[in-house]
Amino acid sequence: MPRRTDTRDRTLRTAAELFRTHGYHGTGLNQVVAEGGLPKGSLYFHFPGGKEQLAAEAVGLAGAEVCAWVDRAFTETPDAVGALAAITGFLADELAASGFRRGCPIGTLAQDAGDAEPVRAACAEAFRAWHGVVRGHLARHGLPDPDALATTFLAAVEGAQLLSRNQRDTAPLRAVATALAPLLRKDS
Amino acid sequence: MPRRTDTRDRTLRTAAELFRTHGYHGTGLNQVVAEGGLPKGSLYFHFPGGKEQLAAEAVGLAGAEVCAWVDRAFTETPDAVGALAAITGFLADELAASGFRRGCPIGTLAQDAGDAEPVRAACAEAFRAWHGVVRGHLARHGLPDPDALATTFLAAVEGAQLLSRNQRDTAPLRAVATALAPLLRKDS
DNA sequence: CTCTTACTAGACCGGTCTGTATAATAACCG
């Protein structure tokens, strides 16, 4: 039986947008419905698991998009330093454009939806996939200990987003891009 | 007029503990009162600014403690590499001991209390102070570009806490300690 | 003892939260 409306998808995207801005507990389902002009009656039809399922699926969606986008950043630049610069640069632009309101769709939920196990698991899975992509590219460039390096890459980018958003200043993202560069050169 | 009870201080500590565990919106004031065995009637006597003031002051308190502790880590170790290892090691132990429940008292609130301006400002101030301490020590060790390096230090530690907590594994904190070390040696 | 001030008890407000009813509508299938 094929789906006949796009309500489910629109719900997911509206929710993802609100979650990354206001966090898990800071976002109400009524808010999601209102913001997206969505039919309230169908919320628990499409997501019988309630808010937790909604958030978990939103994280899954965002995670896949981030992975694809990071992968593209690495393939479209000659080396890892360029990829890092592209990634932090894009994040900085996006952050500033939103008035420093929208955070990372995964990191934000990872912080305050830790008690909702399905959401936590979805975030962990997204981070794992993201880490795998970065590690693969670092290894391809012949960098030493790509596993720990990829983890540090992720942590620094995630932390820099946090700092930049909180301080309403893209400086942390830019600082990470420059300070981390030496680790991403072959001769380090 | 001197204070006659320690209620205010106990409220602050209970709130800080709950906030770093469940986040800003995930923590209710009734919960704070119940958890700490605190007099509900006096909540708005001590904190007329309500939840926002409570959270902002809790962040201030935690921020000062973190600063002092980081400063000690740097003075008690011969070089920056040792300090980073001590810091991440302690954080990993503390995190694991709490069953991966308690996050950074500043970072957690910075994520999901961004709309509560006083709380956001308190977090920004705490990060600023923390950054100042680290930058000072890195400069003292003669490291180049201590400002950006300190920012990266902070971002990586904060991000690693996020990852470790979410994945219920101290590996990210340990990975950051090893991968970031080359940047903290004089001959880098 | 009296008075002032610091503090607490605990009920209560309107509002919002997630989640659940029941029933209506709308499309496809035979």
Added chain:
DNA sequence: CGGTTATTATACAGACCGGTCTAGTAAGAG
């Protein structure tokens, strides 16, 4: 046409939210 399934409308339950209010207790000052 009838029947099945997909989807939505709407009202509401029950709990909890942050915050306010009034009344009162108790400790120090004079």
